[in-house]
Amino acid sequence: MTKLVGAIDQGTTSTRFVIFDDLGSIVTYHQMEFEQHYPHPGWVEHDPHDLLATVQSCVEQAVRKLEATGKYHASDIAGVGITNQRETTIAWDAETGEPLYPAIVWSDGRTAATVHQLAETSKEGVNALQHICGLPLTTYFSAVKLRWMLDHVPAVKQALDQGRLRFSTVDTWLIYHLTGGSKGGILVTDVTNASRTMLMDIHTLQWSQDAINFFGFQGLQLAKIVSSSSVYGNIASGALEGIPIAGCLGDQQAALVGQKCFSVGEAKNTYGTGCFMLFNIGSEPVLSKNGLLTTVAYQLGSDKPVYALEGSVAVAGSSIQWLRDNMNIISEAKEINDLASQVEDTSGVYFVTAFTGLFAPYWRDDARGTICGITQYTNRNHIARATLEAACYQSKAILDAMNQESGKPLKSLKVDGGMSNSDLAMQIQSDILGIDVDRPAMRETTALGSAIAAGLAVGMWKDVHDMDKVNTENSTLFTSGITDEKRQEMYAGWKEAVQRSFGWAK
Template structure:
């Protein structure tokens, strides 16, 4: 997919005029330099639902009453809104996919207004369905928000208008910048302060790139009008009133992904802000992940006046949704990327083995809970690559069916390093490479190798977690798109040699946000009340492979990782497109 093609006027915005939309077209190959040219479109106002829908009066005379919570789940490729009952069962849902923008190789962007529009549409449609099924909107006690983390949005503090497209978490345009920053004096202090290694992953380097390369962003910073936020902040700001009265906040699970937040105090750290040179940028207030007042209320639409009472980054939300509240519990989410979180309790553990230290959740009135995290940049997006780029499959769910037709990958190893390799490797100069192909290789082998790539990286993360924690896991709770495939989960069990535990209802990310919101308003008052949530009809996958075969294929994976290094030369290639 390429960059967005507007059907409206492409006349540049006059100086000083309010920006209606921040879509950057793909520059010509002869002139890759980034400018502040903006395409003006008829985007929705920042605090008005894109497509308000009045609920049809088709409900039965007698209403179905109850207590419900809801969640906005704003992900990398789609947004959804789900309304849950008190048992964690979805009662209404709507999902909208939005366009991925790829101006250059390795660049991934989203239109901030498109994210907002997709969320508003999901809320309105799900509300219509909920009422149509005989329920009452006033019984929705609170809304939680969960979001793609690290994805960075900047806007004008006065007008509330975006100054550039959102730079997505998996974007690698900052690889050269990261290479530079690693050599900067004081870089070795960062991890102990914020829990994160220097990489293309966190929000800090994305903001720094925009300050260097987007004139409108630099000008707003100089004028004291530059607002920074991750997607949660952008959504809450707009849903609660926008430039006029919107709340400008974030929660610790998202703030801990920026490199600006001290992992111990959960406040912005002066040393970190100085080191990155972002003093003067407006930063959202850090408030608890579950709070009845901090996030405000929905300003417009079918759920106008409903409290926003919870906020969690998507992987933290999945940890809560899996009810992994005790130290030593872990979950793995197979989405666009793959993210394994391990609950370490009330004290942060700084990894010695390439993992991230992050905030699991921080409910108001409770001590924050921390986690070790291993992040795989490419999981479901590798399946999309087979579908959209290579045409090996027509639908994503077919990858498991194709892989099941062969007993193994036939010696093929696919290192899916489209965004480099994340934890525990942190190799920025790796690129996607396929090893071991021969005339015997078929598309079935490549499909299986694609699944195995995710599972091998999960194994590498678990090995690192065992070293950091001194504890060996006996089972792994899973969720996310790829977990829907029995074939994928059996391959994962075989590669890990562990029991895989999959819930029947796998919208655990949204459920976690709904739980955070429900806690804030008293739907649940104690974590023990959640032990029965989403526990019925869980599937278990047991390993069938021998230890010898597991170790042999994993050794091949490690060899392939070593050989995938160095394809991107950060000393020679100008990844910043200056």
């Protein structure tokens, strides 16, 4: 009997548990959306209990489906990997294990003033800690969110003063509870998640005392930093009781692994709630001069870590959900494609989807969503098309920065994520980039990446060379169908539109 491996994918808008076989094919899965809380403009919160509860439900439901096949039993699952929304910050009480505040989600923009205050304390400004953690000070990263909590939530401040404040990202929260919680739960975070907090030194893979002091976090309880692929502990209860949790990666790093970008120069772009391009740069952490982030891509077992340059776009699929939930232009995400394909182009309309500012390579927290070029002729088809184009233009800006950084232009881009289901969006992406866009048949690459990490740790696969047989089903290649002149004209309009989006949030 072939062995199976499970992957918990705790994303920004939904949670999944996916069960793969040794060829990387999906045997079965279960997925659940959970509630997004928007208490003020620009704020985004999750209830940490919802994140855990949806994980537990997805595991139970998927295992039920697995056993209903009659072919497999839960005990055929050799190990479980975890992948998660990154940077989202949970402050909890080390004594009770209870959250002290809702989880502040990565895309939340409330910390703009905190960023400016912190940047003023260093002559390097927002780059005060780049030499340690590879990241600029922005609203995006966990430590900035925790600093905001300490300044605004008395219960969090009191817990720090009393030495019982535990800070974690979502991986730690889930692993602790799945391995027993207050009854022996394990407190770990993997190197990729830790590399998004601003508190880890990406050269030593240890918490940096300088970074901790910079944020004023002396006395904070932090999880132990571990490799992305090793046995951390066993699941304590439920359908998978006794099965090891053996892999963990932040969702974007997991997609890089799931796309098998194991060689220097390979890159992938994932279009989920946001959109994230990661470029494998090998075993040395190069710092970017073009607005890209340096991050840990993965560490397998006790091997040296591999690093990536990353370009992050805050809003991709979430702008389609905005058209659905706030504008009522569509009733389901996939309908955007019917609308957008009614027109050949946007007729000069650009939609800069800067709902909480712009991330890479612009890094402008004062930008806000801007639709320009509207005429009496404009209709919802043009707006729909401009929404798809927005993620593609931002990806173009990031790819240009990466090409500059590496000096060797990328020839083909591997893609995945919910929005990559849109043939139209991927054709537009190829047109705008002027290179091929390569989409695998099995697009749950985020889940697959964490399954690979776990499968390697429990010996289901020997090493990365063993991956040649994993997820090899035919992929779809999108090739640019427009001229360079047209591409440049379209992109020039985008750059103008981006300028118009600056300066709205004071």
